[in-house]
Amino acid sequence: MRKVQTQAYLEFARVRTGPLYRSACLLASGDTHLAEDLVQETLGRMYLVWSRTSKLGNPAAYAQTVLVRAFLTHQRRRSSTERPIAEPPDRPAGAGSDTTLRITLLEALARLAPKDRAVLVLRYWEDRSIEETAAAMDATPGAIRTRCVRALGRLREELGGELADLIAH
Amino acid sequence: MPVEFEDDLGDAMRRTADTFRPDDPRDLVDAGHLRGRRMRRRRTATVVAGAAAFAAVAVGGVMAGGLAHNGSNGSNGSGVAAAPEQPSKPKTAAPAKPAAPQVTGKKVAAIFAGLLPPGKVKDLEGRGPKDVGFPFAAAQAVFDDGPGPALVEVGLQPDGQDIEGCPPPAQNPGTWCSITHVHGGTLQIFKGFEYPDHRAETKDWTATFVTASGAQVQLSQWNSSQEKDAPITRPNPPLDIAEMTAMVTSDSWKPVLAGLSKSGTFGKPGSSAADSKAETDTSKSGAANG
Numbered sequence: 001m002r003k004v005q006t007q008a009y010l011e012f013a014r015v016r017t018g019p020l021y022r023s024a025c026l027l028a029s030g031d032t033h034l035a036e037d038l039v040q041e042t043l044g045r046m047y048l049v050w051s052r053t054s055k056l057g058n059p060a061a062y063a064q065t066v067l068v069r070a071f072l073t074h075q076r077r078r079s080s081t082e083r084p085i086a087e088p089p090d091r092p093a094g095a096g097s098d099t100t101l102r103i104t105l106l107e108a109l110a111r112l113a114p115k116d117r118a119v120l121v122l123r124y125w126e127d128r129s130i131e132e133t134a135a136a137m138d139a140t141p142g143a144i145r146t147r148c149v150r151a152l153g154r155l156r157e158e159l160g161g162e163l164a165d166l167i168a169h
Numbered sequence: 170m171p172v173e174f175e176d177d178l179g180d181a182m183r184r185t186a187d188t189f190r191p192d193d194p195r196d197l198v199d200a201g202h203l204r205g206r207r208m209r210r211r212r213t214a215t216v217v218a219g220a221a222a223f224a225a226v227a228v229g230g231v232m233a234g235g236l237a238h239n240g241s242n243g244s245n246g247s248g249v250a251a252a253p254e255q256p257s258k259p260k261t262a263a264p265a266k267p268a269a270p271q272v273t274g275k276k277v278a279a280i281f282a283g284l285l286p287p288g289k290v291k292d293l294e295g296r297g298p299k300d301v302g303f304p305f306a307a308a309q310a311v312f313d314d315g316p317g318p319a320l321v322e323v324g325l326q327p328d329g330q331d332i333e334g335c336p337p338p339a340q341n342p343g344t345w346c347s348i349t350h351v352h353g354g355t356l357q358i359f360k361g362f363e364y365p366d367h368r369a370e371t372k373d374w375t376a377t378f379v380t381a382s383g384a385q386v387q388l389s390q391w392n393s394s395q396e397k398d399a400p401i402t403r404p405n406p407p408l409d410i411a412e413m414t415a416m417v418t419s420d421s422w423k424p425v426l427a428g429l430s431k432s433g434t435f436g437k438p439g440s441s442a443a444d445s446k447a448e449t450d451t452s453k454s455g456a457a458n459g
Contacts, residue, residue: 002396003375003389004324008305011326013198015303021197022186032189036197043201044208059302102185124175125182156174163177167184 002051009050013043016060020067026121027071029110030102038074042067064126065136068118072137075114101166108158116151123148272297272306272428280421281308281323286412288314297425304429311394317402321390325422327429329385332357332377341365352418353381358410363397371397374406378417384426386417 020042024035045066046059109117115137122133134144191197278295295308309322332355335346345360356378363371373396376388390406390413393399408416 002322003373004307004309004322004387007324007326007387008301008307010198010202010330011305011328012301012303013201014194014328017191017194017197017201021191021194022189025189026182026186035189036191036200039191039197040201040204043198044204047202047205048208048212050205098184098188101181102188105181105185120178121182124179125186127179152175152178155178163181164173167177167180 005050009047012059013046016063017043019060020063023064023067023121023125024071026109026125027068027114027118029117030106034074038067038070041070045070068122068136069138072114072118104159104162104166108155111158112151112154116147116154119144119147120151120155271299272425274300274306274308277306277325277425278308278310280425282310284416284419284421285310285312285321286314286408288312288407289318291318298429306425306429312390312407314407316404316407317392318394319390319392319403319407320394320396321388321407323386323388323416325384325386325425325429327384327426329377329379329383329387332379335359343367351414352378354418355379356414356418358413363391363393370401371399372401372406374408374413376413376417380426382430384430386422386426388413388417 017039020039021035024038024042025032028034028038042063046063049062109120112120118137119133122128122136123130128136130141130144130148133148134141137144139147274295274297276295277297278293281295282290282293289312291311291313293308293310295306297306298304304327305324306326307322307324309320311318312321313319332348335348335357336344338344338346341361343362346358348355348357350356356376358374358376360372360374363369363373370392372392374390378386380386388408389396390408392403392406393401
């Protein structure tokens with residue numbers, strides 16, 4: 001890789017590691033070890049394609065998509081080795097009510113199928129449209145719409161009005 | 170599905186995600202970079218092995234003639250290497266929506282060309298954050314001041330790495346290195362070789378300037394019109410130490426660096442909530458060199 005491309009790649013990785021890690025933590029429903037692995041995998045794959053970065057359009061969006069695909073691939077290969085970690089983080093997480101919110105949400109996400117979780121993360125954390133979510137997951141918009149409605153329904157059953165109460169605090 | 174629940178879910182995800190911070194982001198970057206280099210090595214090895222196996226099968230087929238039916242149903246496929254895994258380009262087209270003033274590649278290229286000494290400039294290219302989607306700018310050209318064409322390139326980023334010192338000369342025979350403190354920043358000049366094992370006499374001279382605020386301007390030049398896999402065209406790269414120093418410390422880069430450091434929203438996949446934290450990361454203090 002050309003020196004200036006390496007320089008650009010490292011700068012890109014530095015800027016994007018935080019957002020990628022946060023997305024990965026949601027996808028992994030709090031398993032920070034898996035999240036770190038997914039981020040490393042994503043950055044590794046970005047390195048592979050970096051020389052074609054000018055053709056990637058928006059490398060940040062590309063990386064988020066690579067992350068989701070890495071997560072889904074991981075889930076296919078190791079169907080149920082994920083360890084939901086809903087305990088408070090090692091470092092202070094801010095307001096106390098957010099700790100309860102975090103545990104509640106991550107536990108509920110962990111009970112969803114990986115693809116359902118990915119759809120919700122793409123739609124409600126990354127604010128992707130149905131079409132963008134479908135492209136990221138190699139699915140049709142119709143399939144994503146159906147999956148999204150179903151996943152929201154399951155999550156609502158799990159959480160009921162609890163989510164609104166936790167948000168309000 | 171009530172819209173309120175979807176709104177609440179978005180809020181809950183943002184607040185939950187905000188509680189996650191990598192223990193050491195730099196470790197994560199280094200590990201990802203290392204993984205990428207290993208993937209590339211594996212891919213190269215796979216392609217080479219596949220080509221070798223294909224050649225062996227082809228030659229074997231010619232040499233063995235009618236042996237193709239010899240106890241094999243032809244389905245073992247051992248001579249065919251697995252296709253290198255490569256992520257297909259996502260179809261997503263979330264456009265970047267940078268809010269900060271954009272530094273265009275054209276502008277970077279123009280500044281770069283203006284800073285070169287007299288000579289012929291060919292294949293001039295520039296890239297700005299608008300092109301790459303995150304705070305980085307670069308330019309390159311094939312420059313010839315008489316003795317022969319040489320590749321020269323410059324890269325700028327708002328948060329450079331610490332200059333760690335010159336490598337021991339004993340471990341790098343034939344190289345030259347200096348570190349000085351100029352213009353309130355730190356400048357390293359390194360005259361080395363493209364290939365540390367000297368399998369080709371391509372020289373790689375680099376000037377790295379880290380400003381007082383931690384931004385970095387790095388110039389690299391070779392005595393060849395390409396970085397690798399091209400014959401040398403002249404005894405040395407074109408710019409001497411004074412010219413390298415002038416190039417990387419020039420005030421002309423200030424507007425570019427200012428544009429990069431203001432680029433808190435660069436690198437966003439769109440208007441994504443996932444990237445609301447990118448601003449925090451990008452605006453990290455550039456105090457690497459205080």
